[in-house]
Amino acid sequence: xxxxxxxxxxxxxxxxxxxxxxxxxxxxxxxxxxxxxxxxxxxxxxxxxxxxxxxxxxxxxxxxxxxxxxxxxxxxxxxxxxxxxxxxxxxxxxxxxxxxxxxxxxxxxxxxxxx
Numbered sequence: 604x605x606x607x608x609x610x611x612x613x614x615x616x617x618x619x620x621x622x623x624x625x626x627x628x629x630x631x632x633x634x635x636x637x638x639x640x641x642x643x644x645x646x647x648x649x650x651x652x653x654x655x656x657x658x659x660x661x662x663x664x665x666x667x668x669x670x671x672x673x674x675x676x677x678x679x680x681x682x683x684x685x686x687x688x689x690x691x692x693x694x695x696x697x698x699x700x701x702x703x704x705x706x707x708x709x710x711x712x713x714x715x716x717x718x
Contacts, residue, residue, distance in 0.1 A: 604665070604667075606631075606638045606639055606687040606688055607627075607638075607639065609639075609662075609667065609685060609687070609688045610627045610638075610639040610641050610688045611627065611716075612662065612665065613641045613658055613662065613683075613685075613688065613690050614627055614641050614643070614716040615716075615718065616657060616658050616661045616662070617641070617643045617654055617657075617658060617690075617692070617716075618716060618718055620653065620654055620657050621650075622643035622644060622645060622650075622654050622692065623643065623644040623645070623646065623695075624642075624643065624644050624698075624715075625641070625642070625643040625715070625716040626640075626641075626642045626643075626704050626713055626714065626715050626716060627639055627640070627641055627642075627713075627714045627716055628640040628641075628642065628703070628704055628707050628708070628712055628713050628714075629712040629713075629714075630707050630712070632709070632712070633707060633709065636689075637684075637686065637687050637688060637689045638687045638688065639687065639688045639689070640688075640689050640690075640691060640703065640704075640707065641688060641689070641690045641691065641716075642691045642692075642693070642698075642703055642704055643690075643691070643692050643693070644692070644693050644694070644695055644698045645678075645692055645693070645694055645695075646694075646695065647678075647694065648677070648678025648679060648694055649678065651675075651678040651679065651680075651681055651692050651693065651694050652675060652676065652678045652681065654681070654692045655672070655675040655681035655683060655690075655692050656675070658683055658690055658692075659672070659683060662685070667685055669683045669684050669685055670684045670685065670686055671684045672684070678694065679693070679694050679696075679697045680692070680693050680694070680697045680701070681693075691703060
């Protein structure tokens with residue numbers, strides 16, 4: 604599975620569990636850290652944790668395990684690092700504060716995920 608397909612798979616998993624405002628940001632031309640960010644919001648800390656847990660569980664079924672995870676238990680900003688794809692799940696307040704898609708937007712690299 605290529606990086607973009609992995610990003611789309613993560614976005615679909617998030618969408619299936621009712622995450623809000625899901626975007627895929629191609630950051631490959633801007634950083635060597637990864638190629639894609641998948642960014643989504645949960646309505647509560649409980650939902651943020653559940654969304655992160657579900658992404659990890661469903662991608663593990665496809666034999667993808669995160670290199671590391673951060674912040675998931677706190678439920679404000681969970682990060683799942685899959686190497687070339689990094690999944691960020693925010694609560695609404697943290698999403699507004701950090702606004703990652705604005706920081707990484709180069710005009711044509713942000714895709715709003717919709718099924």
